Amino acid sequence: MMLNGKHNLIFRFLVRRFSSYEGVPEKLRDIPIERIRNFCIIAHVDHGKSTLADRLLEKAGLKIDRPQILDSLQVEKERGITVKAQTVSLFYIHENKEYLLNLIDTPGHVDFSNEVHRSLAPCDGAILLVDANHGIQAQTVSNYFMAVSRNLKILPILNKIDLKNANPERVCQDLMSMFDIDPEGVLKISAKLGVGIENVIPNIIERLPSPKTDPEAPFRALLFDSAYDRYRGALSLINVREGEVSVGQEITSVATGKSYEVKSLSLLTPAEVPIDRLSSGQVGLLGCNMRSGKEAVIGDTIHLKGVSVAQLPGFRPQQAMVFAGVYPPDQSKYISLRAAIEKLTLNDSAVTVTPDSNSALGQGWRLGFLGLLHMEVFCQRLEQEYDTEPIITAPSVTYKVKIHGAKAIKAHGGEEITVSNPALLPDTQNITEFHEPQILATIITPTDFLGPVIGLCVERRGVQKTSTHIDSDRVMMTYIFPLAEIVLDFYDRLKSLTSGYASFDYEDHGYQVTNAVKLKILLNGQEVEELSSIVHASKAQVFARQLVAKLKDIIPRQMVQIAIQAAVGGKILARETIKPYRKDVTAKLYGGDVTRRMKLLRQQAEGKKKMRSIANISIPRDTFISILKR
Numbered sequence: 001m002m003l004n005g006k007h008n009l010i011f012r013f014l015v016r017r018f019s020s021y022e023g024v025p026e027k028l029r030d031i032p033i034e035r036i037r038n039f040c041i042i043a044h045v046d047h048g049k050s051t052l053a054d055r056l057l058e059k060a061g062l063k064i065d066r067p068q069i070l071d072s073l074q075v076e077k078e079r080g081i082t083v084k085a086q087t088v089s090l091f092y093i094h095e096n097k098e099y100l101l102n103l104i105d106t107p108g109h110v111d112f113s114n115e116v117h118r119s120l121a122p123c124d125g126a127i128l129l130v131d132a133n134h135g136i137q138a139q140t141v142s143n144y145f146m147a148v149s150r151n152l153k154i155l156p157i158l159n160k161i162d163l164k165n166a167n168p169e170r171v172c173q174d175l176m177s178m179f180d181i182d183p184e185g186v187l188k189i190s191a192k193l194g195v196g197i198e199n200v201i202p203n204i205i206e207r208l209p210s211p212k213t214d215p216e217a218p219f220r221a222l223l224f225d226s227a228y229d230r231y232r233g234a235l236s237l238i239n240v241r242e243g244e245v246s247v248g249q250e251i252t253s254v255a256t257g258k259s260y261e262v263k264s265l266s267l268l269t270p271a272e273v274p275i276d277r278l279s280s281g282q283v284g285l286l287g288c289n290m291r292s293g294k295e296a297v298i299g300d301t302i303h304l305k306g307v308s309v310a311q312l313p314g315f316r317p318q319q320a321m322v323f324a325g326v327y328p329p330d331q332s333k334y335i336s337l338r339a340a341i342e343k344l345t346l347n348d349s350a351v352t353v354t355p356d357s358n359s360a361l362g363q364g365w366r367l368g369f370l371g372l373l374h375m376e377v378f379c380q381r382l383e384q385e386y387d388t389e390p391i392i393t394a395p396s397v398t399y400k401v402k403i404h405g406a407k408a409i410k411a412h413g414g415e416e417i418t419v420s421n422p423a424l425l426p427d428t429q430n431i432t433e434f435h436e437p438q439i440l441a442t443i444i445t446p447t448d449f450l451g452p453v454i455g456l457c458v459e460r461r462g463v464q465k466t467s468t469h470i471d472s473d474r475v476m477m478t479y480i481f482p483l484a485e486i487v488l489d490f491y492d493r494l495k496s497l498t499s500g501y502a503s504f505d506y507e508d509h510g511y512q513v514t515n516a517v518k519l520k521i522l523l524n525g526q527e528v529e530e531l532s533s534i535v536h537a538s539k540a541q542v543f544a545r546q547l548v549a550k551l552k553d554i555i556p557r558q559m560v561q562i563a564i565q566a567a568v569g570g571k572i573l574a575r576e577t578i579k580p581y582r583k584d585v586t587a588k589l590y591g592g593d594v595t596r597r598m599k600l601l602r603q604q605a606e607g608k609k610k611m612r613s614i615a616n617i618s619i620p621r622d623t624f625i626s627i628l629k630r
C-alpha cells in the first residue's frame with residue numbers, strides 16, 4: 001500500500017533543531033491559566049502542518065537550525081523523545097502580556113480515530129489548515145468533525161496562497177458550504193514564504209479559548225502520549241486538568257492502579273527543561289521510573305496517591321486492528337530480528353507482539369497494529385534497521401467468532417473468541433456467527449472519476465452512507481467497508497483510478513455480522529494449514545481460483561501428480577493439476593558418469609532441506625513466501 005504520506009516516515013526521522021529559551025521556564029511556570037492556550041494543527045497530509053509549526057516556533061522566538069535528516073541509527077542515539085513527542089511549549093508576549101502556547105502534535109499518520117483523539121484530548125482549540133490549491137481533502141473533513149465533536153474551537157487557515165493555482169476564494173466557499181465557516185474569519189498565509197504568519201499567534205490567543213480547569217481541585221491529569229527513554233524508562237506526556245503536581249509526590253495511575261514517585265517534570269520547549277511543578281492547564285513530561293512502555297497507558301488518568309478522583313473521559317484503549325506475521329529470512333536470523341522488534345516496540349507500545357510459528361516459515365511473530373499506516377511505518381523501520389529483509393505476511397484483521405458445542409467452547413476458551421489467524425479457527429460446524437471489523441471511510445474525488453470510484457467501493461463490499469458535492473468538481477462520499485477489504489490495496493487502487501486525485505481517510509466503526517468462511521488449500525487431499533485464509537463467502541470462489549492458479553505456477557513439477565484444491569468445508573471450489581515428470585531427470589546422464597550423478601543428488605538433497613513435504617509433495621519455502629507475503 002502506498003502511504004497517505006510516505007514521507008511522513010521521514011518526518012518522524014526529521015528532527016528539527018531548535019534553540020531553546022534561556023531563562024524563560026521560570027516565567028512559563030507562573031503564567032495564569034487564562035493565558036495558556038493548548039492547541040493543535042489539523043490538516044490533510046502535505047497541506048503544510050510542519051512548515052507552519054516551524055514558523056510558529058520562529059515567531060515565538062525559537063531559532064531553527066537547518067533541518068537535519070538523521071538516519072535510523074542516529075535516531076536511536078537520540079533521546080527517543082525527540083523523535084516521538086513533538087509537543088512544544090512556546091512563550092509569547094502579546095499586548096504586553098506573557099502567554100504559554102502549547103502546540104500539541106497530531107500524528108502525521110492518521111490511523112484510526114484513536115490516534116487523532118488522543119492528540120485532540122489535551123486541546124481546547126485547533127488550527128484547521130487547508131491547502132489553498134488542493135482545497136478540502138478527506139483528512140480535513142474527518143479531522144474537522146472529530147475536533148468539533150470534542151468541542152474544540154476552530155481557527156481556519158488557508159496555506160500556500162503563494163502557489164500559482166491557489167484559489168483561496170473557492171476554498172473559502174467550500175469551507176463555508178461544508179463546515180459553515182465564515183470566510184471573513186479565515187486567515188490566508190504562505191507558511192513557506194512567511195506571508196501572513198504574523199497574524200497567526202495573535203489569532204490563536206484571541207480566538208482560541210484557555211483551558212477550563214479548576215486549580216483548587218485535587219490533582220488530575222490526562223496521560224496522552226508516551227515515549228521511552230533508555231535511562232529513565234517510559235516517560236509520559238501529561239495535561240494537568242486540575243490541581244498541580246510536584247517532583248517527589250506520589251502519584252497513582254487509574255488504569256493500572258500502580259503508584260510511583262514523581263522523579264522528574266519538564267516542559268518541552270522543545271528541548272526538555274526541568275521544572276519542579278506542573279500546574280493546571282499545563283502540558284509537560286512526567287518521569288516516574290516506569291520500567292516498561294506498557295505502564296504508560298495512553299488515555300489514563302493520573303492522580304495523587306490516596307486522593308481518588310473521577311476518571312477523565314479517556315478514549316478507548318488502543319487496540320490492534322491489523323495483523324501481520326513477521327519471520328526471519330532464515331532461522332539463523334531469528335535472534336537479531338527479535339532484538340530489532342524489541343527495540344522498535346519500546347518506543348511504540350501500541351504494537352502488540354505474539355510469538356507465532358509456521359511450519360513453512362519457521363519461528364516468528366504475529367504483530368498487531370492500529371491501522372495500515374501504522375503497520376507500514378513500523379515494517380519500513382524494521383526493514384531499515386535490520387540488515388536483511390524480514391518476511392512480512394499479508395495483513396489480516398481480527399474476526400470475532402461465536403461458537404457452539406461444549407467441546408469446542410472448552411477447547412477455545414469461551415463462546416465468543418477473537419481470531420486473526422485462520423489456522424486457529426474452530427471447525428466450521430462449531431461456528432455460529434462471524435463478526436468482522438468495519439470502518440467508516442471518507443472519500444473525496446473529482447466528479448470525473450466518480451463512476452470508477454463507486455465501482456471500486458462496490459467491489460470492496462462498501463455501503464454508501466452519504467454523498468455530497470463540495471463544489472461543482474468534487475464529491476465527498478462516506479462509506480462503510482469491512483476492514484478486510486481495504487487492508488490490501490484499496491488505497492493504491494483508489495489513487496491509480498483517479499490519477500492520484502482522490503483522498504481517503506477512515507475510522508473504526510465496530511464489528512458487524514458477516515458471512516465469512518475458511519478457505520482451505522489441499523495438496524493431494526491434505527490440508528496445508530499455512531495457506532488457509534478467512535474470506536467473505538461471496539468472494540470465496542474467485543479467490544479460490546486465483547490462489548489455485550498461482551500455486552500451479554509456483555510449485556515445481558515433481559515425480560508424482562499434484563492435485564491443488566481450494567475448498568470451503570467439504571466443498572471443492574477450484575482445482576488444478578500439476579502433471580508429474582514423464583522421465584527420470586537423471587536418465588539423460590549417460591551411465592558411467594558417477595560424479596555428475598552424485599553432484600546432482602547432492603544438489604537435490606540441498607534443495608530438499610528448503611522444502612516442506614506435504615502428502616509426499618515437496619513444497620519449496622519460496623512458494624509459501626510468495627503466497628503469504630504482502
Ligand SMILES: Nc1nc2c(ncn2[C@@H]2O[C@H](COP(=O)(O)OP(=O)(O)OP(=O)(O)O)[C@@H](O)[C@H]2O)c(=O)[nH]1
Pocket residue numbers: 005007008011043044045046047048049050051052108159160161162163189190191192193
Ligand atoms: N508553495 C508552498 N509550499 C508549501 C507551503 N507550506 C508548505 N509547503 C510545502 O508543502 C510540502 C508539505 O509541507 P509540510 O509542512 O511537510 O506538510 P505537512 O502537512 O506537515 O505534511 P505531513 O507531515 O506529511 O502531514 C512541503 O514541500 C512544503 O515545503 C506554502 O505556503 N507554499
